[in-house]
Amino acid sequence: xxxxxxxxxxxxxxxxxEKDKEAEEIPGELPVLPVRDxxxxxxxxxxxxVGRDISIGAVDAALSKEDRKMLLLTQRDVNVESPExxxxxxxxxxxxxxxxxxxxxxxVKVLVQGITKARVLEFVKIDEYFSAKIEKIEExxxxxxxxxxxxxxxxxxxQMEKAVSLGKSVLPDIMVVIExxxxxxxxxDLVASNIGLKTEQTxxxxxxxxxxxxxxxxxxxxxxxxxLLLVQQKIQxxxxxxxxxxKR
Numbered sequence: 001x002x003x004x005x006x007x008x009x010x011x012x013x014x015x016x017x018e019k020d021k022e023a024e025e026i027p028g029e030l031p032v033l034p035v036r037d038x039x040x041x042x043x044x045x046x047x048x049x050v051g052r053d054i055s056i057g058a059v060d061a062a063l064s065k066e067d068r069k070m071l072l073l074t075q076r077d078v079n080v081e082s083p084e085x086x087x088x089x090x091x092x093x094x095x096x097x098x099x100x101x102x103x104x105x106x107x108v109k110v111l112v113q114g115i116t117k118a119r120v121l122e123f124v125k126i127d128e129y130f131s132a133k134i135e136k137i138e139e140x141x142x143x144x145x146x147x148x149x150x151x152x153x154x155x156x157x158x159q160m161e162k163a164v165s166l167g168k169s170v171l172p173d174i175m176v177v178i179e180x181x182x183x184x185x186x187x188x189d190l191v192a193s194n195i196g197l198k199t200e201q202t203x204x205x206x207x208x209x210x211x212x213x214x215x216x217x218x219x220x221x222x223x224x225x226x227x228l229l230l231v232q233q234k235i236q237x238x239x240x241x242x243x244x245x246x247k248r
Contacts, residue, residue, distance in 0.1 A: 031061035039202040051107040057129030166229035185211030
């Protein structure tokens with residue numbers, strides 16, 4: 001009986017691995033969805049509200065294909081309404097359209113899951129949208145089981161706890177995941193996408209392929225954020241003290 005159970009479990013694992021393998025098969029050309037004011041990372045699942053012709057065209061193109069994949073690229077300037085290739089960063093994330101919902105105002109709500117990073121080799125104009133010839137960016141493998149890496153992971157986790165204690169707004173569910181992650185790349189991505197960084201800073205983190213270097217960069221950013229929060233707290237305390245003196 002035990003052997004039979006073991007065989008069933010193995011088959012289930014193989015099916016999951018097969019699905020993961022299919023998800024990692026990236027076409028050489030994908031429709032481009034420009035996104036504003038956000039940098040998408042692998043493993044992220046997020047809703048996007050699409051209304052521009054260039055965006056709706058890209059979503060329709062993705063939905064017309066069996067794999068439902070497209071390339072999400074962040075705009076350099078959020079105010080550009082009709083972005084050209086020069087208005088977009090050339091490193092982004094391949095995303096899979098999980099669900100769509102047409103809204104009464106004409107926009108489309110798209111639920112997207114980030115899969116892997118990719119770099120644009122060439123843009124191609126197609127009707128009202130752009131597609132891009134791409135290459136998948138392979139993540140460098142971090143060293144396993146080193147004291148330095150464990151210390152870096154723990155440092156970033158403690159920095160996040162400190163930042164939240166000083167008033168940084170992070171969802172409790174996200175904090176639970178951060179506290180239990182031991183993969184440097186995914187930890188760096190999750191932190192960078194949840195601490196309200198400027199788009200340029202978040203994009204810079206996305207483009208670092210070495211997961212350990214990416215985590216170091218995030219640690220440096222967190223260190224500065226904590227310093228700012230401490231100064232902000234000091235200013236608020238002093239201002240509150242002055243108000244109390246005036247009242248007395």
